[in-house]
Amino acid sequence: MPPLLEVSGLGKRFGGFVALEGIDLAIDTGERLGLIGPNGSGKSTLVNCLCGALHHDRGNIIFDGRAIDGLPAYQRTRLGLARSFQLPKPFRSLNLLDNLRIPLLYTVNARPGARLSDGAIGERCLALLDDVGLADKATRLPRDLTQVEMRKLELARAVASAPRLLFADETMAGLSPSEVEEILAVLVRLNEQGITIVLIEHIMRAVMSFSTRLVVLVAGQKIADGAPQEAIRNPEVDRAYLGE
Amino acid sequence: MAAAKFWVVSFAAAAAVLVLTRGLIANEYFFFAGYVVLQYIVLSTAWNILGGYTGYTNFGVGAFFAVGAYSSVVLHKLTSVPVPVMILVAGLISGILGFGMGYLTLRLKGVFFAIATLALAIVAQTLIVNWDYVGGSRGIYVIRPQQAPLYGSYIQYLYSLMLILAWVSVAIARTVERSRLGLGFNAIRDDEAAAEAGGVPTLRLKLISTSLSGALMGMSGAPLPYYVTYLDPTSSFNLSYAVNSVAMPLIGGMTSWVGPVIGAILLGTIQQLATVTISSALNLLIVGLLLIAFVIIAPNGIVGLVRARRRARLR
């Protein structure tokens, strides 16, 4: 089976600064991929380029057999590529239901095929909130949420677009161990439902337990790609994290 | 209010206002003043579609308004068409201008967008000032027809047209507000990147917003030449249109169609009274001070205050 996402030779510069260089990556359906790397290594830039928030300078991206270079972000989401943001970006003036209504109206209902009725959308919003344990705050505004609840809303919103591939960008940063477990449980369940997940994280324990494959990025280049235990043992990874 | 109820009630209210005022009020001045207030209802409702719903602050209101007015001047010089047709033509031209503005400014956010709109207004004004066909900087005189269609004075006729236009613009605003389009606008306002990631075609929606907003603003300016009978760039591009279009929705409340209406009626009436009793410069000062006061104390406007009180009572 061809990979769900195929990236070849991806490069991105900001002026003179090379953020990404020669990135090759293949992600298969159903995988749980961990993406790690020190700060500034280009992880977020990679996610931004793949999801369309940034234009890559070089290389190709093929998603589900289709070249998506140059497609604006909203079209990539409609094709099945979703992401959550590192710093949660909720729609502040809308309640939680409406926050989820947006991707449902503009992604799910924008795809060819049967459109959901207003009633069905309302039900699905509630169901999605329930999945992450936020159903009781459905009519509240994002400002009434705790940090971890905001992260869950962020995930729920990404999931609402019914994606094939989800980039979870540092969803667990700054959370307590039990909160990290909560989020991990959500991600595992999503994966079991059929969503391919790329987990970008710094919390090694979480990444190691979650991932079936690990990719390591350092200074804009991929230096390791394989089974988590092996990738970790790569001496270059050691050097990158601990210094020489 | 449910949709059907709104249409019936608002249409009935508008019709009632129209019939009663024209039937009962003899003082011509009422219609002069009323026209201005209604014009501001249209302007602030239009502004709010781009400003309050979509989150893009347009300071170039004068450009769209003046383009609407001057398109009527051109039509008036070329041929003779009824004012409703002029309104539609103005709407088309201003809508195109709005589309163009949206396209030029698509990468701009916040203050950059606002300044760019100001820039466009200045450019538009400079072009009109140098266009002799419509009088250039000297201005142009437009003769008001003697006979109004149906009965009553011509000013009463313009007043009636503006009332209808006000109702139409409010109806459009409310329809947008409650539709998928309106929700998309709100998403763009709250977080454009997240909206785009959520599947919202932000560029397309922004263009719709600028075009719709621009078209309505242009339509509000279309009857102006007949109203003032002397049109010149300085007065038609006047910054007071921009200040009012910002102040009225802000003071009334930017999140719903109700706010601009309240703001326009409140501020418009105050200004009309002040112009007569004090001076026109002073009444502009009042608008400016109210704008500042509300933006500091009640940023969600009157509608926001009412909603907050309701929420407080529920607890």
Add this chain to the structure above:
Amino acid sequence: MCPGGGHYGQGKLAHAAIACTGCPLIGMLSLDLAVNAVVAGLLLGGFYAAVTIGVTISFGMLDIVNIAHPAFIMLGSFVAYIVNSNFGVDPILIGVVMAPVFFLIGMAVYQIYFYAFEQRGEESIQGLAFFFGLLFVGEVTLILVFGVDYRFVEAPYIGPSLHFGVVDLPLRMLIPCLVSLLMLAVLQLFLGRTFIGRAILAVSQDRLALQLMAANPSRVKRIAFGVSIATASVAGALLIIIQPVEPSIGRDYIGRIFAICVLGGMTSFPGMLAGAMLIGIVESITATFYGPSWAPAVAFGFLLLTLAVRPAGILGR
């Protein structure tokens, strides 16, 4: 409003001569005109830098959308007018002496802004509307107090010009240009060498880091904003030296100021100076050869072009 200083004195005579007689010496005179237009543009650009420096600080460095800056400049002009016409004091001196007062006004305005917006994390529309309201109230208040007549100041250097061959250097434009450059240099030193100045630079470069370190950025920002308004006192005095002013002139400057700020890359002083000179020259040439009624469109047209093509400015961030 005439941006091209070369219109007074010999330049104007030459221009009028061409217009009236269609003189066969047009070729030669045009070159003269062009040279003088460029020189006037450079001097004008130097002055524009004084006008823009405040916004470079408040918007470029502090991210505060102070579109009301022209209102403070007009205030500076009218203050210079009052003191000059009543006591005969030199306008530049007035501008400098009043700068501390403007500094305090700036700090007060920042306090209001901080309390109303930054603290509450309000939408940017409200912040914009606040300053827009301030701009408008400023202009209307000036109209109510001073009326719409043009006001001007008197000083010994308004009138005479230096001549270098074909080039006219009206002192009326030269002196403000020099004062402006001096002010720029002083501010550059202030930001680079003093403790407060470097704190301001730190705040502008990494607000988040400063906050995470539990340092209080708002105190620093208040001082910086005060400085930015203080520059308006001097800029206003320079403005009324260059040309007579009336309250609505401030509006022409909104576009210019932001055009220059963006062209110059937002935070860079040299960039801003380059942008100011560029706009000054283009405006001057446009006014000289196409008439002053096209000049306001120039800065704004430039701005639109820059924003469309290179949002990062000439000497980027």
